[in-house]
Amino acid sequence: MKQLILVLMVIFSWQTAVRADLTIEITEGVEGALPIAVVPFGVQGATPSEDVAEIIDADLHRSGRFKTLPRVDMLAHPSRGDQIEFRDWQALGSDYLVIGEVQASGGGNYAIRFQLFDVYRGEQLTGYNMTANDNNLRRTAHHIADLIYEKLMGVPGAFATQIAYITTIREPAGKSRNELRIADADGHNPQTIVSSSEPLMSPAWSPDGRKLAYVSFEGGQSAIYIQEVYTGQRQKLTSYKGINSAPAWSPDGRKLAMALSKNGNLDIYVLDLATRDLRPITHHYAIDTEPAWSPDGRYLVFTSDRGGKPQIYRAPALGGNAQRLTFQNPYNASASYAPDGKSMTLVTQDNGNYRVAVQDLDSGVMQVLSRGSLDESPSFAPNGSMIIYATKAARRGVLAAVSVDGRVHQRIALDEGDVREPAWSPYTK
Secondary structure, eight states: OGGGSOOOOOOOOOOOBOSOOOEEEEEEOOTTOEEEEEOOOEEESSOOSSOHHHHHHHHHHHTSSEEEOOGGGOSOOOOSGGGOOHHHHHHTTOSEEEEEEEEEEETTEEEEEEEEEETTTTEEEEEEEEEEETTTHHHHHHHHHHHHHHHHHSSOOOTTOEEEEEEEEEOGGGOEEEEEEEEETTSOSOEEEEEESSOOOOOEEOTTSSEEEEEEOGGGOOEEEEEETTTOOEEEEEOOSSOEEEEEEOTTSSEEEEEEOTTSSOEEEEEETTTOOEEESOOOSSOEEEEEEOTTSSEEEEEEOTTSSOEEEEEETTOOOOEEOOOSSSOEEEEEEOTTSSEEEEEEEETTEEEEEEEETTTOOEEEOOOOSBOEEEEEOTTSSEEEEEEEETTEEEEEEEETTSOOEEEEEOSSSEEEEEEEOOOOO
16 A cells, blocks of 8 residues: 555645535444434524534534434424423424524624434433534534434434545646645545645644644655644754655644654654654565554554565564554555544455554454545544545545444545545534
8 A cells, every 4th residue: 555655745824714625424323323413503693604503413423323303394393391292202203303593792702502402201311501603603513413313322423523534636737736635524624734746645733733744745855744624834854865745643632653764664763743752663675564553552563574475563662673464365454543542443455455454452352444445544533433534436536434333334535636545523612
């Protein structure tokens, strides 16, 4: 796979928001998804700039875990608990009901109230009062969807998170423009972080979601940079002779693992961001690359062909002997840990196809999740429920997502150009 040696990167410029949203299509959901009705929220005062209930409905539907009721089928639009006729919603087959109200308080500010009810018990399960403004109204709606998801699914939602990804747009005269972008998890509010006529690869989020690490090939020499997501400020970290690639943040944000060929072979190193102390983790004649940290910061997994073909190995983050983790299939690469540290996602060669899989770290059992022929760059959602990855559709690069049990599948594409190299953000405050 192309990420075994990363030497392709960038000439940078900070850009304003772009207009092309990602379009998300559910290609397969869960049989027996929970029936839920999200009623249009009542409005008091000025009409808000966003339809909060519509965003919540779209989030829940997009997860594949909920079957939302179309608005045209609703018999009433209650916005308070005392207005609900639970028998009406039972007749419509809804197990759960979400109602709410948005009250304008002037200056583009709003007070938002929502309630989640169990239709058959006639009981409120949760409800909150929140404040928002025009700038963060969508994010507030995503946060409400997260709370509903957590109450009914038992794990936090990830609707209020972001994804980073690379796009390639064909321009006139046969030229291409490559951009590193970020967007909300539902594809809205895209912004271009880096733009270049050269290829871009491998964005990596800092644990606080405020920075991205990446590699630049400015002036013909690869170098690893860190860039502030919202200001564009950046700093160069490494520019050793040879390859500087595959940056990966430690869980505490104090270190960066990377693959360097400064001594001839491509090995794994860890850089302390405060002291600039650089420590080798591997020293082998083979290619060692694509490091990723365990959630507790004790280990690094990485791709190595030291056994003849690419496989996943694990080594202590302080250095030590490497242990091979993958034995099923002739090719395994691009591994990263699940948020709970109990499994990892990776790309595996399955009957000649490259597909996304999950492997349990205790048993070693691997489950292939995706169905493409060239799937790559898997990245866990911060709640561990979904994995986003890059694939091909109609000869175009698109993104896709699959649930960790393989039951929910999504496809994510731009109206134009190719999309690849996704990275799901962590939770941010």
